[in-house]
Every structure is written in structure tokens, then in C-alpha cells.
Amino acid sequence: xxxxxxxxxxxxxxxxxxxxxxxxxxxxxxxxxxxxxxxxxxxxxxxxxxxxxxxxxxxxxxxxxxxxxxxxxxxxxxxxxxxxxxxxxxxxxxxxxxxxxxxxxxxxxx
Amino acid sequence: xxxxxxxxxxxxxxxxxxxxxxxxxxxxxxxxxxxxxxxxxxxxxxxxxxxxxxxxxxxxxxxxxxxxxxxxxxxxxxxxxxxxxxxxxxxxxxxxxxxxxxxxxxxxxxxxx
Numbered sequence: 001x002x003x004x005x006x007x008x009x010x011x012x013x014x015x016x017x018x019x020x021x022x023x024x025x026x027x028x029x030x031x032x033x034x035x036x037x038x039x040x041x042x043x044x045x046x047x048x049x050x051x052x053x054x055x056x057x058x059x060x061x062x063x064x065x066x067x068x069x070x071x072x073x074x075x076x077x078x079x080x081x082x083x084x085x086x087x088x089x090x091x092x093x094x095x096x097x098x099x100x101x102x103x104x105x106x107x108x109x110x
Numbered sequence: 111x112x113x114x115x116x117x118x119x120x121x122x123x124x125x126x127x128x129x130x131x132x133x134x135x136x137x138x139x140x141x142x143x144x145x146x147x148x149x150x151x152x153x154x155x156x157x158x159x160x161x162x163x164x165x166x167x168x169x170x171x172x173x174x175x176x177x178x179x180x181x182x183x184x185x186x187x188x189x190x191x192x193x194x195x196x197x198x199x200x201x202x203x204x205x206x207x208x209x210x211x212x213x214x215x216x217x218x219x220x221x222x223x
Binding site: 031032034041042043044045046049051088090092096098100101102103 | 141152153155160198200204206207209210211212213214215216217219
């Protein structure tokens with residue numbers, strides 16, 4: 001079992017829809033959770049961080065964390081073609097070890 | 111300069127060449143990372159430096175040799191590479207500790223001929 005698992009996709013949604021990206025992790029000692037966006041040929045950029053159970057909203061993005069289920073998700077509302085990218089989930093333990101998932105490729109169709 | 115910078119941005123080298131990749135962070139961080147990303151493949155963590163000491167080395171071949179002279183600079187020395195080493199090499203930095211996110215440089219696109 002991978003330490004951080006994501007559906008590889010591709011996930012395809014129509015413009016204006018909600019895109020839902022999911023991530024599960026195996027280490028119960030994980031404390032910090034991040035979502036990165038990576039456009040093709042570019043480097044990952046941080047878009048959301050979440051540290052406690054519940055929802056965190058930033059513009060069209062909402063991160064959801066459930067530590068009991070070891071699950072973190074990213075919702076993108078009103079999806080735009082410019083949101084088409086690979087989304088990476090990253091999980092940090094308290095000791096500072098950081099593990100990335102393999103990423104989910106999202107395509108938003110006009 | 112701000113953030114994390116990497117030079118060169120593109121590099122073509124023969125299998126017998128020796129070259130170095132450079133990374134510099136201007137964020138006051140104390141941990142730095144090298145990642146390899148082959149075409150349409152996931153990130154592969156290569157090396158981690160924390161407070162200038164190497165704390166992780168993920169079974170990387172010895173033809174890749176990292177160097178971290180201070181907390182702001184990280185190098186990756188390359189020699190006798192193989193064509194399968196062609197990839198995007200990404201540097202990242204963060205504060206040490208579990209709560210902190212990583213910031214990535216733009217990467218060096220390496221082609222080995």
C-alpha cells in the first residue's frame with residue numbers, strides 16, 4: 001500500500017461543474033496536508049494547506065480533512081479550463097517527513 | 111531574486127559529460143530537496159537536506175551527487191549519466207518540521223544524449 005494514494009484519473013468535468021479530488025494516507029501520525037497544482041512542464045505550486053478536521057475554503061477551492069478516515073479531499077467549484085492540471089496531495093508527519101501522492105490529472109472541458 | 115531559483119533551466123549533456131545543477135532559495139528555509147520527474151510520471155524524491163545535513167537518500171545511483179554548502183544553496187553534480195536520466199529535476203525548500211509546506215523552483219529540464 002502506498003503511503004499517499006490518489007486516483008490517477010484522468011478526471012474530466014465540464015466547465016462550471018464541481019471537481020472533486022480525493023487522497024487517502026496510511027500514517028496516522030500525519031499532521032499537515034497540502035494540495036499542489038502542477039501544469040504540464042511546470043513545477044508544483046501550493047494551492048491549499050489544511051491541518052485540522054473539517055473544511056477550509058479559499059475562493060473556489062475547499063479542502064476537507066477527516067483524520068479518523070485518513071482522508072483529505074479538494075473541491076474546485078465553478079471549474080474553469082485553466083484549472084486543467086495535475087493535482088498533487090502531500091502529507092507531512094510530525095517528524096517532518098513529507099510524502100507526495102502520484103497526482104490526479106484534471107481536465108475541464110469548455 | 112525571490113522564492114526558489116534553479117539554473118540552468120535547460121541542459122543537454124552527453125553521457126560522458128560532467129555538469130552541475132544549482133538551486134538557491136531566498137525564503138530563509140532550512141531544508142532543501144531534490145526531486146526527479148520523468149515525462150508523465152510522479153515526483154520521485156532523491157535527496158533531502160536539513161540544516162545542511164543529508165537526511166534522506168532514496169537509493170539514488172552514485173552518478174548523482176548532491177552538495178549543500180549552506181542552507182540557501184543546493185547543488186546536484188552529474189556525471190556519466192544515462193539517457194533514462196533525462197527528466198525534469200526540481201528543487202524545493204521548506205522550514206524544518208512537520209507543519210511546513212514545500213516551495214518548488216521552476217526546474218531544470220535535462221536531456222542526456
